[in-house]
Amino acid sequence: MPQNVTFHLPFQAGSNPESARAGEHHLAWIRAHGLVRGERALSRYREWLLTDLAGYAYPEARGADLDLVTDAVCIGFPLDDQFDGPRGNDPEHVARLSTELAAIPYRVPGTPPALDTALTRAYTDVWQRSAQGMSAAWRTRAAATYTRFFRAYVEEAHNRRSGAVLDEKTYITLRREAVGTGPCFDLIERAGHFELSEELYWSTGVQTLLRCATDVIFLCNDVHSLEREEAQGDPHNLVLITQRSRGCSRAEALERVGTLVGDAVHRFQDTARTLTERHAAGPEGRRLARHIAGLRHWMTGNQRWGTASARYATENIGIEVIPGDIGSTRREDALSGPTAGSTSRAARP
Template sequence: MPQNVTFFLPFEAGSNPDAARAGAHHLDWIRAHGLVRGEQALRRYREWLLTDLAGYAYPEARGADLDLVTDAVCIGFPLDDQFDGPRGSHPEHVARLSTELAAIPYREPGTPPALDTPLTRAYTDVWRRSAEGMSAQWRTRAAATYTRFFRAYVEEAHNRRSGALLDEKTYITLRREAVGTGPCFDLIERAGHFELPEDLYWSPGVQTLLRGATDVIFLCNDAHSVEREEAQGDPHNLVLITQRTRGCSRADALERVGALVRNTVRGFQDTAHTLLQRYAGTPERELLARHIAGLRHWMIGNQRWGTVSARYATENIGVEVIPDDIGSAGADRSGAISGPTAGSTSSAARP
């Protein structure tokens, strides 16, 4: 069973001693926002072990910082479920919700969502807490990350509707945004109360690290979730694409994914070593080391979670847990979706 597949990741696994408390807080938070309704749905949601994933990924976060990253990581899965199956084959519906979500960081602080749904209210709350204490540069960068993430859902919806047969290269480019690691990686800085200087963040070396960590995470996820995507008829899975394009068996496709993981991890480690040597003796080195540690915690924590979460278990395929925000959303407050526009004043960029 693909969920039992593991790849060798030479990183030290982290755990957070405050995770149980943050997990209880998160369950209260999702109930308050109406993201999971009813005791049976809540039980299934618990079995996904999402709060464990947040604890693995941010082992040093405490208190309100851990509450924030737990809520932020976990609501990515209710969001993803809005676009599973038939719901994700209607680009106009996906675009409506995605555009609203992308607009949240660009509005005045305290502005309620124009499209009023449990998810938009939850993301508004997460963004408000994420932006607290962060610089204008970080807010602008994180807002753009959100936009790319939400836009990728629309592209996936067009692929589902058209029956697109993706090749490996096209899929990987799309998956790097749709997997949602970008916002999670931005929270490494927010939870740790530090920021990489902009020139360092956008340097080729750091971008290589970010891309490598993203690839390891989505490759592991695709291996663990292949039966889920196959049952739902979703084309967005590298194992399925490799089987189709190369005419190979499931086992051979998984082996190819494993080889990609090994090569990517090797490149990540080499790049990290080179960067830490390059910045030795500088103030940037400590910031860089903390960021690299955060990426490593994410990679190993994601695999640890993916092998045990009931989300990918065969018996849970097709089980509804999350209410449908796409189909049930009411009209927005203005009669139209408002989003970031060129030249607009952005709350993301406000110090």
Template sequence: MSAPDAAFMIPSLPFEARCHPLWELAEDRVRTWLAKIYPHGTAADAERFEEGRAARVAGYFFPDADLEDLVTLTAMIEAIFMYDDRIAYDRSSSPEDAHALAYRLQLVLQTGQVEPSDDPDLIALGEILQRIYPRQSEDWRSRFRRHIWNFLFANAAELENRLEGHTPGLREYMAIRRETIGVLPALDLAEFAGHYELPDILYDDPDLHELRQCYLDIVAWMNDIYSYQREDAAGEVNLVHVLRAENKTSLAATFDDICEMIEARISHFIESERRFRDSDTHRRITETERAAVDASVAAMKYAMAGSRRWQAEVKRYTTAQR
């Protein structure tokens, strides 16, 4: 069984997939912006942009965003894609290169400003954050920085495993994968798009934490099915490799196992949401806080359903990385 065949076995998600009607306009504007930031971009860079369709992701993840915000969100997702591809698929990349990238971006992530520079990565991130940070609290900015930072270093850890020929156990893999999938920063960005913020005391609520863990696993494990052939060809290790190594199962049986795992996490997500809504915490919070929780849960549902739809539409995970 091939990965594309297995993708049809992924359980149906009981969540609505909606895409922003202006996503193509956002894509055109980000394409023009990227050409100015990276004037020496190659044909392969342009093809990678078309295959990834970052604006389509943004459209699914943030279907009600203002157009100007959608452009900003598309640019940020494209930046995350670029960091991911550079670390994971650039044959000359090393863990040291990945760490160097993180440290180069550190000051811009901290301040949202960039000193005069000829480094297009810094210029691009600075311009994006100058549109985001002024609207957000320091608590939000700190959380977002932490999530981007963890994403970069987790990708470096994955690269180190690949170069050393190490296949991690399931527990180790899941901890890293929840960071490398890159959708924790996307959930932060949903707060920017929706003009709300979850206070830390709610963000850290055990039931909401469990909701996020389910969300991360569902998106990551669907991605591991869709991207298996590409990652296998690149020498990457994903959940398919981890489970086959642990369980000594066939490829077809492993795809079955992952689909069952996804189905279990969907059920657990629904139960965790019900448990939170029945909790004392939910009864005690203000209307504003309740609206923020509702928006955050809706954002996870849009992202899960939209991620599945987007991955079935694009060539990013069916085309070998050049």
């Protein structure tokens, strides 16, 4: 039932006429990197409709720009699956891989990853393409966004290992980083070949827009993936946390999350209106308008995808698609042995 739940998002939906072409490019790319192996797994991966999500989120991207954002958005799901299986309960393993991934943007271009895995090679490729043509300020900001995203995985692993009982406030703070919208939102500028000034980007108004858009995405995602998290015993889902902490029914918890979605949408709209009026004229105003449009496309695209993707369908719970060893070196995998594949929830880049 939760995958069928939708929320009123008063934004125009986007679609990309090149989405099918970019999707085929991505399937070839992800197979080449060994992130999905075998025709059966590739077919199931295709049913997740991840490339559709990228097309909804970046409807104006074309050619190599669309190929980049498609790969960047979709690769987050194989990454996420590495941390929701047995290895996700091992903070030391998660920290090694997350530290290596976070280091990629700080290395000299062309430097191979220090931890040689399918994931680190793929993320190195994505970062190098993302950084092309962007200013040093943008690259510094985007690298820091990556760091916060990967660090959140380590905190999640500690929570699983310790059996932490999360309250709503603590979870929301963590989830805002772990959902992975930060890198996706940075790519709005990269795909559109523009940059907000640092002063505007770090202003209270733009930061409020980013936080509200993130909240809408993770809240919708927690509803759509609810049955998966519950089946996996994963504590990182706001519906489950609300139901437990408030002692309420499932329906009441879903209603509470729906109220939070509405509140975030209302704040986003009010803030966007104020900012647009303040920066109505000039190039900065046009760049701001494009950024706001990009955030709106992400919110509507995520909900549209979440209600349709086979990734969250209850009949697919427990079906392996992503190999369990793509985040490990060959030596690590030989020492640890095979691990069971798993599925996960986040709309991560």
